[in-house]
Each structure stands twice: as structure tokens, then as C-alpha cells.
Amino acid sequence: MRLIVTSWNINSVRLRIDQVRRFVETVRPDVLCLQETKCPDDRFPLKDIRAMGLPHVAFSGQKGYHGVAIASRLPFSATDVMRFCGKDDARHIAVTLGAEAGAAAGITLHDFYVPAGGDIPDPELNEKFAHKLQFLDEMRAWGRDARPAHGPAILVGDLNVAPLETDVWSHKQLLDVVSHTPVETQALETLRQESGWIDAMRRLRPEPERIYTWWSYRSPDWAAADKGRRLDHVWVSRDLDPALRSVEVFKEARGWERPSDHAPVTAVLEL
């Protein structure tokens, strides 16, 4: 069977629910993982998403900030949220696909929203950057202790780190810009490799191809300037590596009216 999985930082699921619908109608993902839903659970647009043909929905939100959700055509057998850094931030949710999911049954999907980290890349001067580094450190410990990549598993999300030189428009100019500093890129690559995850985008589209998933709102002509970064990721466990067929950035959504600053990333697996 074909499994289509999308990760998208939507930057308010209520404001952009029509864009979610338009995307789902166009790409028809089996599983849609959202970040920055920015709404409390009692205001989550559950009926709208179910009406898109994604009846199984798990969400973890809070007022104003953060928030993650997984909407699926296939039923879940389990859902779970993890907390990091001793905070109540809604930055992770996971589901395991149920027995009715055919060849996809038993796959666990982790949806992450890693802290952006503020502007100053110094943990002594900027507690948001310290928080980001601690979050990555706890992700590393989780990978080591829980071994999530040692079963059929997929990790997606806005990891807020562009790890490779060709994941940013200018490696040199971004070396001291939060999201591409060596301490972050090394932390992310180390935790990924240690945990056994495969970077699906780069497996199928290796360097030196440049891949971006995010373009700042602050660039008036974002498409022409094309000063993007690859902040959104799809990782798969080793046993799913042979199933990978394609990974695409749906850049056109960044050009829609009142868009999210992130484009959806979609992976196709043949199970």
C-alpha cells in the first residue's frame, strides 16, 4: 500500500483551515501532521478536518502558542504526548496506526515542534536559545533511552534547524543565525544519527541540491529572493528506508493568499 504523510507548520489552524482543505484536496495525504496550530483543544476545528476525509484526529494545543495535531484517514491504536524541559508547551504528539491500517499498521508517527530559539545564538544571553538546546538534548536522551527509531516509525515536524550547508540560502551568512549555528546543526545531526533515524528528504534528494521549506514573512519578495531554510523534516526508521518513494516540498502553498511561512513537506512510502 501507498502511505502519504505530510508535515506542515500551519501557523494557526483556524485562520488557515481553508488552506488545509485546499491542500488535502490537492495532495490527499493519508496522515497530516500540523505544527503551530495556535489554538486550545476546545477550539480545535475538529469537524472541518474530519469533513476533509481525515476522521481520526489527535491534537494537543494551548492558547496562543505552539500546538500540534495529527489527522489521519487511517485509525490509531494509541496516542501519546511528551513534555520537554519541564514545561507544559504543546510541542509533541504521537500516534500509532491501528490494525485496520493494513501494511501501515504498527507504524508510530511522532510530530514535533522544536522551539525556535529567539534571535541571539548564545544560551548565556538568551534563555530561548538555552531552551532550544535543552530541548534538543532531551530529544537525544529520548532517542537513546526509548529507541523510537527501532521499530517502524516516522518522525516529522518543524525542527527549527537547517542542518546542512545546502539547507540554507547562504551557509556563510547564516553561521551565526539561530537555526543554522554549529551548536544546533551538530546537536540535531548527532541526535538523529545516534537514534537511528534516516533523513528521508536527503536520502532521496542528496546534497548539493538546495531544499527549503520556510521563507520569512519579512522578505517582501520571498520567491524572487528565495532566502529559504529547510526547517521542516521527515525522518524514518531504518526498516522503512526501502519503502521511501518520494519527498516533495509543496512550495506553491507559500504563495497562497495570507500563507503560512512554512510549506508542507510530503513523503510517499510504498509498504
Place this chain on the structure above:
DNA sequence: ATGGTGGCCACGCCA
């Protein structure tokens, strides 16, 4: 070197 835009929700915080 600086400021540029956008969403939450109602003031500044966060990205």
C-alpha cells in the same frame, strides 16, 4: 547595522 511581517488576542510575546 537595522528593520523588515505576521498571529495571538487585546499588550506585548513569539516566530
